[in-house]
Amino acid sequence: MSQAQIIDGKIMAERLREAAAQEVARLKAEHGLQPGLAVVLVGEDPASQVYVRSKGEHSKAAGMHSVTHRLPADVGQAELLALVDQLNKDPAIHGVLVQLPLPKGLDEKAVIEAIDPAKDVDGLHVVNAGRLAQGLPSLVPCTPLGCMIMLRETLGDLTGKRAVVVGRSVLVGKPIAQLLLQADCTVTIAHSRTQDLPAVCREADILVAAVGRPQMIKADWIKPGATVIDVGINRVPFSDPVKAAQGKTKLVGDVAYKQALAVAGHITPVPGGVGLMTVACLLQNTVTAAKRIAGLEA
Numbered sequence: 001m002s003q004a005q006i007i008d009g010k011i012m013a014e015r016l017r018e019a020a021a022q023e024v025a026r027l028k029a030e031h032g033l034q035p036g037l038a039v040v041l042v043g044e045d046p047a048s049q050v051y052v053r054s055k056g057e058h059s060k061a062a063g064m065h066s067v068t069h070r071l072p073a074d075v076g077q078a079e080l081l082a083l084v085d086q087l088n089k090d091p092a093i094h095g096v097l098v099q100l101p102l103p104k105g106l107d108e109k110a111v112i113e114a115i116d117p118a119k120d121v122d123g124l125h126v127v128n129a130g131r132l133a134q135g136l137p138s139l140v141p142c143t144p145l146g147c148m149i150m151l152r153e154t155l156g157d158l159t160g161k162r163a164v165v166v167g168r169s170v171l172v173g174k175p176i177a178q179l180l181l182q183a184d185c186t187v188t189i190a191h192s193r194t195q196d197l198p199a200v201c202r203e204a205d206i207l208v209a210a211v212g213r214p215q216m217i218k219a220d221w222i223k224p225g226a227t228v229i230d231v232g233i234n235r236v237p238f239s240d241p242v243k244a245a246q247g248k249t250k251l252v253g254d255v256a257y258k259q260a261l262a263v264a265g266h267i268t269p270v271p272g273g274v275g276l277m278t279v280a281c282l283l284q285n286t287v288t289a290a291k292r293i294a295g296l297e298a
């Protein structure tokens with residue numbers, strides 16, 4: 001039986017990070033412009049701490065000006081908004097990212113809307129979401145951007161392909177669907193109320209899983225030869241009872257990966273797939289924001 005080709009997020013992300021670093025070096029040399037990224041972490045969420053550390057390290061490695069602001073979980077909304085305002089006004093900062101989720105009691109929506117849309121490198125501000133929906137230049141959320149880069153590098157032109165996106169979140173599902181539509185795919189967005197989800201998925205030449213349910217998408221939901229992009233990151237106990245008893249966990253996607261390998265044409269692994277693209281796209285977005293703010297072509 002033929003095996004699906006694995007879409008290697010590690011190699012693609014490395015290439016993107018290198019391209020960002022080269023562009024940073026060029027901007028410094030030719031325009032005296034050093035792209036700057038500010039990441040704000042509120043509280044002690046362990047996963048958020050890992051993501052924020054990685055964002056800081058990679059932006060520094062790319063030659064950017066990089067600052068991380070750590071605030072206690074009990075910080076007030078007004079204090080957080082004041083920091084966002086200060087970063088909006090800081091000419092050395094071109095990208096402002098507030099790590100989500102925020103601790104309970106803080107109004108996430110209000111914080112995102114307080115970020116200057118020109119510096120909204122997570123692409124979550126309503127202005128950027130609206131511009132994306134209208135096909136105008138915008139800052140696009142990093143994970144969807146990463147998925148599209150993977151698809152284009154794997155398949156080339158996407159025109160006319162049937163794409164099914166499972167998940168309709170503002171962060172992942174909706175923007176991916178918009179980008180696929182812009183790429184001239186015929187797009188279906190499925191969600192928790194979709195009827196006969198397996199049949200809907202089987203129509204897809206491109207199947208994007210952004211659900212957050214471990215290995216929900218089974219091999220027989222996949223059209224033979226389809227390209228499968230698994231966005232899901234789910235931490236589950238090991239199936240080995242000894243390891244499980246020790247409390248050890250592992251990461252799996254939303255797709256039953258091992259079985260899907262026998263059906264799909266191309267597939268992203270978890271870990272080692274989309275997740276790695278997210279930080280690389282954040283660097284790309286910060287470079288784009290810096291160029292646009294400086295009035296350079298981006």
Ligand code: NDP
Nearest residue numbers: 143167168169172191192210211212231232233274275278
């Ligand atoms: P959300 O929980 O915000 O959205 C999940 C979506 O899946 C919702 O639209 C929901 O539908 C839909 N859904 C839930 N259950 C079902 C079901 N049984 N059948 C069909 N659809 C269902 O999650 P996110 O979009 O934020 O994240 C999705 C996954 O992607 C998570 O595993 C997350 O960890 C991962 N992720 C990975 C990133 C990366 O860098 N690789 C970055 C961001 C997220 P409804 O709207 O009807 O409730």
